[in-house]
Every structure is written in C-alpha cells, then in structure tokens.
Amino acid sequence: xxxxxxxxxxxxxxxxxxxxxxxxxxxxxxxxxxxxxxxxxxxxxxxxxxxxxxxxxxxxxxxxxxxxxxxxxxxxxxxxxxxxxxxxxxxxxxxxxxxxxxxxxxxxxxxxxxxxxxxxxxxxxxxxxxxxxxxxxxxxxxxxxxxxxxxxxxxxxxxxxxxxxxxxxxxxxxxxxxxxxxxxxxxxxxxxxxxxxxxxxxxxxxxxxxxxxxxxxxxxxxxxxxxxxxxxxxxxxxxxxxxxxxxxxxxxxxxxxxxxxxxxxxxxxxxxxxxxxxxxxxxxxxxxxxxxxxxxxxxxxxxxxxxxxxxxxxxxxxxxxxxxxxxxxxxxxxxxxxxxxxxxxxxxxxxxxxxxxxxxxxxxxxxxxxxxxxxxxxxxxx
Numbered sequence: 164x165x166x167x168x169x170x171x172x173x174x175x176x177x178x179x180x181x182x183x184x185x186x187x188x189x190x191x192x193x194x195x196x197x198x199x200x201x202x203x204x205x206x207x208x209x210x211x212x213x214x215x216x217x218x219x220x221x222x223x224x225x226x227x228x229x230x231x232x233x234x235x236x237x238x239x240x241x242x243x244x245x246x247x248x249x250x251x252x253x254x255x256x257x258x259x260x261x262x263x264x265x266x267x268x269x270x271x272x273x274x275x276x277x278x279x280x281x282x283x284x285x286x287x288x289x290x291x292x293x294x295x296x297x298x299x300x301x302x303x304x305x306x307x308x309x310x311x312x313x314x315x316x317x318x319x320x321x322x323x324x325x326x327x328x329x330x331x332x333x334x335x336x337x338x339x340x341x342x343x344x345x346x347x348x349x350x351x352x353x354x355x356x357x358x359x360x361x362x363x364x365x366x367x368x369x370x371x372x373x374x375x376x377x378x379x380x381x382x383x384x385x386x387x388x389x390x391x392x393x394x395x396x397x398x399x400x401x402x403x404x405x406x407x408x409x410x411x412x413x414x415x416x417x418x419x420x421x422x423x424x425x426x427x428x429x430x431x432x433x434x435x436x437x438x439x440x441x442x443x444x445x446x447x448x449x450x451x452x453x454x455x456x457x458x459x460x461x462x463x464x465x466x467x468x469x470x471x472x473x474x475x476x477x478x479x480x481x482x483x484x485x486x487x488x489x490x491x492x493x494x495x496x497x498x499x500x501x502x503x504x505x506x507x508x509x510x511x512x513x514x515x516x517x518x519x520x521x522x523x524x525x526x527x528x529x530x531x532x533x534x535x536x537x538x539x540x541x542x543x544x545x
Contacts (some may be wrong), residue, residue, distance in 0.1 A: 166464045168230070175216065175227060176234040182211060183242035191243035194370030195515055201370060202325065204246055205253075209280015213239075214253060218262055222270050223278035229405075229467040233412035237463075240416025244519030245370030247413045248526075249283070252321035252371075255406040257284015260330055260347060264390030264398050273328055273349055282327040287317035287350075287376050288399060295532050297332075298396070300345055302378065304333035311335075311348060311383045317376040319526075323359045324372045326352055331378070332399055335392055346395035349387040356381040367518030403527060404480045405470060410527045411463045411483035414520065415456065418491035421498035421516040422452045428502055428511075445501055452494045459487035478540035485533035488523035495520045 194201050216232040218224025240247030258277040277284045293299035302315020335346035356379040363373050390398045429440030439445050462483040469476035495517035499506035506513045524530045
C-alpha cells in the first residue's frame with residue numbers, strides 16, 4: 164500500500180514536529196525526572212488544535228482524520244513518551260467515545276471542550292481485579308429515578324487529575340439472556356463521592372498523569388449514559404481498537420527517537436581507531452532497527468487508513484499495536500547496547516526511551532491479549 168500523505172496531513176505532521184522539537188523535547192528529561200505533568204504543553208496543544216484533530220469543526224475539532232492524528236502522536240511521542248501517552252489517551256480514550264457514541268447534547272456539552280483543549284479526556288476501564296479480563300468489571304451503576312448511583316474503583320487511569328469528566332464503565336443490570344451488561348457513563352470529576360488519587364511510582368512515562376479513581380455513591384444524571392446500554396461492552400472494545408492504533412504510533416515515535424540517537428552515536432563514538440558505525444556488529448543492529456521501524460510504520464498507517472475508510476480494522480490494529488510495541492522495546496534495548504555504558508546513564512536519554520516503551524507492551528491490551536485477538540480474527544478454533 165502506497166502511503167502518500169495529503170498536503171493537509173503533511174502540514175499537520177510538520178507543524179507538530181516543529182512544536183514537539185521546540186517545546187516538548189527540551190523538557191522531556193525534566194518531567195521524567197520530577198514526575199511533573201507538563202500542563203503547559205497541553206495548553207499549547209489546545210491552542211494549536213491538536214486535541215481536536217480527528218473531530219469535526221462543528222464539535223470544536225480540526226476536521227482531520229485518523230492518519231493526521233496518529234502522525235501527531237508519533238511526533239509527540241518521539242519528543243517525549245510521557246506527553247505522547249497522555250495526548251493519545253486524551254483523544255483516543257477520553258474524547259473519541261463521546262464522538263462515536265454520544266448524543267448531540269453530550270457532544271455539545273462534553274466533546275467540544277475536549278476537542279478545544281479546555282480539558283483533558285480520561286477513560287476509566289481497568290480495575291484492581293479486571294485488567295485483561297475487562298468482562299470482570301465490578302463497578303456497578305444502579306438506576307434510581309433520574310440518576311445512576313455508581314460505586315466501584317478504577318486504577319491506572321490516565322489524565323483524570325486534569326479532566327473535567329471521566330468516562331467510566333460499570334455493570335448496569337442484565338440483558339435478555341441474563342448476561343451482565345457493561346455500560347459507559349460520563350462522570351463529572353467534581354461529583355460528590357468521587358476521589359482521584361495519583362500516588363503511583365512508575366518505571367516509565369513518569370510525566371504522564373496516572374491515577375486511581377474511587378466512586379462511592381456517585382450520582383450521575385441519567386442522560387450521562389453513553390451510547391446504547393445494551394452494547395456497552397462492544398462500544399468500549401471499539402474504543403480500544405482505535406486506541407491501539409495510537410499506542411502503536413507512540414511506539415513508532417519512541418522507537419524512532421532511540422534509533423536516531425543510536426545512529427548518530429555510531430557516527431561519533433570511536434573505538435579501536437574507527438567510528439563504531441563502521442563495525443559490522445553495529446551496522447547489523449542499526450539495519451534491523453531501521454527495518455522494524457519501517458514495518459511498524461506501514462502497519463500503523465494501514466490500520467489508520469482502514470479506520471478512516473470505514474473498513475474493519477480490529478485485526479490490523481492488533482497487528483500494529485503488537486508489532487510496534489515489541490519492536491520499540493527491541494530497538495530501545497539495542498540503542499542502549501550501541502551506546503554501551505553511556506546508554507545506561509540518563510545523560511544520553513536512551514534508557515528513558517526503554518523505560519517508556521515498556522508500558523506499550525502492557526497498556527491498551529497486553530501483547531498476550533493482542534495475540535488472542537489476532538487468533539480469533541484469523542479464525543483459530545475456540
């Protein structure tokens with residue numbers, strides 16, 4: 164497939180690249196070291212229209228497409244994995260479900276401020292006992308006259324400390340076959356009974372806001388139910404499929420940063436009187452890194468194109484997320500190896516790339532879950 168980008172897509176990529184190089188990359192090391200959320204970067208993204216790239220202008224967006232958006236994720240992720248993760252989560256998980264499944268009233272009230280960058284989006288799915296087994300959700304929503312009463316706990320939720328609303332999944336009764344229904348609700352973060360804590364000490368993406376959410380008799384208006392209550396499980400699976408494309412793009416960005424750092428270092432570092440890039444052992448590592456990046460990019464772009472064309476993309480999203488995240492880990496690991504002892508030190512940044520990349524094999528469905536998805540999609544027997 165020939166991925167010749169449109170002029171608009173190229174313009175967005177160049178604009179985001181320039182912004183990321185000038186304003187995000189210079190503070191990446193500092194926010195990783197201090198675990199500070201770079202709120203100034205997100206205010207600037209709002210001004211530039213980046214948080215609304217894939218949404219129509221009528222909802223405060225830029226009227227772009229999925230390809231434009233994932234090109235932005237790639238460039239931001241290359242500059243800073245933490246910022247890239249929070250950006251991807253804000254758009255793919257926090258805002259997209261409202262666009263795809265929300266009523267016109269919900270879009271006007273909740274999507275517009277997200278697309279304009281007036282608030283960040285957050286999506287509460289994972290629970291202490293329901294990670295890969297999302298069907299094991301225990302958070303409950305009980306309808307009482309004109310509102311739902313929600314009780315439960317969510318963990319490892321991105322951006323909630325900086326969000327006006329969080330989309331929360333909860334059990335909502337049973338269907339006609341007696342199976343538990345999972346529905347999604349738009350929950351304002353200033354509701355009584357809602358507690359957001361950010362106390363995690365993370366290995367990587369340390370500047371991204373990661374929280375725990377506790378809901379104790381939280382009252383949510385009945386009109387805040389998102390989408391079809393009988394199709395909540397399918398809706399959040401569709402949300403995750405789209406989110407996996409953005410995580411794959413983030414992996415490409417981090418992998419590219421590691422590869423470029425290693426390539427540059429191979430042209431500067433001398434051993435035995437030669438630049439180390441002249442040694443076949445180093446050349447083969449760099450060749451493999453370049454190849455895997457190219458393959459990962461092509462898979463990401465294909466998945467994004469399929470989504471834009473309204474074609475099935477579940478399998479390709481899983482391909483992209485699985486391959487790109489694992490390729491990023493291999494690339495970052497080899498980048499450290501090429502740097503030798505210096506690669507183990509903060510000064511050269513490649514150790515940060517590895518720490519940031521690791522999460523991408525876990526979040527939005529682990530590598531094992533991606534293989535399960537692919538197995539089902541290719542028709543393996545159950």
